[in-house]
Amino acid sequence: MTKDNEITALGEFNKKFENTYELFKKNLENDEEVGASFAVYQNGEVLVNLYGGYRDRDKKNKWDQNTIVNIHSTSKGIVAMIVAKLIDENKLDLEKNVADYWPEFANGGKENIKVKTLLSHQAGMYGWKQPIDETDFYKWDYVVDLLAEQEPYHKADEKICYHPKTIGFLVGELIKRVTNKSVGKNLEELLNSPLKTKCFIGTPSAYHDNIAELISSESLRKAFSDPTNVDEYLITAFLNPANRTKTANTAEWRLAEIPAMNCHSNSKSLAKIYDFFLSHFSNKFISSDTFETLTTVAVSGDDHVMKSPMQWSHAGYSVGGGKLFGKSSKAFGHTGWGGSMAFGDPENGISCAYTMNLLTGSMLGDQRALKLVETIYDVL
Secondary structure, three states, X not given: OOOOEEEEOOEEEEHHHHHHXXXXXXXXXXXXXXXEEEEEEEOOEEEEEEEXXXXXXXXXXXXXXXXXXXXXXXXXXXXXXXXXXXXXXXXXXXXXXXXXXXXXXXXXXXXXXXXXXXXXXXXXXOOOOOOOOHHHHHOHHHHHHXXXXXXXXXXXXXXXXXXXXXXXXXXXXXXXXXXXOOHHHHHHHHHHHHHOOOEEEOOOHHHHHHEOOOEEOHHHHHHOOOOOOOOHHHHHHHOOOOOOHHHHOOHHHHHOOOOOOOEEEOHHXXXXXXXXXXXXXXXXXXXXXXXXXXXXXXXXXXXXXXXEEEEEEOOOOEEOOHHHHOOOOOOEEXXXXXXXXXXXXXXXXXXXXXXXXXXXXXXXXXXXXXXXXXXXXXXX
């Protein structure tokens, strides 16, 4: 906290971000939100740390500064930092084949898929060919072995196809093979514990009492029932298995490690972690060369799963992000199912995160988050 920060019942903010506070407050009052948090760091300093509303559908339990929530694919940006560390330490090499680290992955004609191809969503492994259930995600070896055995959906580097669910297990197994530790353990040791944040993949039961309940909005329910949205790419990538908030609200889901989609955190923690990652030149978490390689555009073009032009980095970051990631073309980060997002902007030294429990049908930029980010950049 600095002397320029205003303290309120909804957290703190630097006085020049009064409009950010007012918009956040308004969203809570007019039912745009049930509960949410929004945070901004700049060069190690907290500019905004807002939180409020309720963490349950019945609005009986307040969302406080320590409340965490499932952030879905926003998880991927955190996993990418672990990958960055391993690449920087020469434990992973972008140019090597995945099978060099994970021999079983060579099955099904995948022996020549490079690490960089997998990380940038070009490996053709964006879904399981065998029908599976959400609860299969609790059985790491089972879902990973299925992926190791199957053939890709297309030749490597032939198409860009976002891997919404599989990528966590694929990259997670790579991390496990290299470190002999799970993704969650690496997250705890490399980022969460040193930074004293609340960011977990495999959330300890001690934190479950202050996890916000996920709530599906009508727009979320409609998003995947619109026939114009549904094709074989979407069915393969998103609907085997489908997401159910009911499952994601269980203790079993929270305890499991599902790296692409079940990190539990809050905005202050996410923004602090991105701020740390941006500050690599001073804290030496990774070298500047590694940072540059992994946060700039590696591939761009129409993504067949996302139905949109995408720019992916070699670590799996979405680069640019339009207005959602501010005004810098160098900003990088990730969005999450239902509206969450976190990004870093190296040009302005800004890191920003938004989390909430009311899930909307947006895939590439929730309007609540976008408008909050705009209020930040209007002042910078």
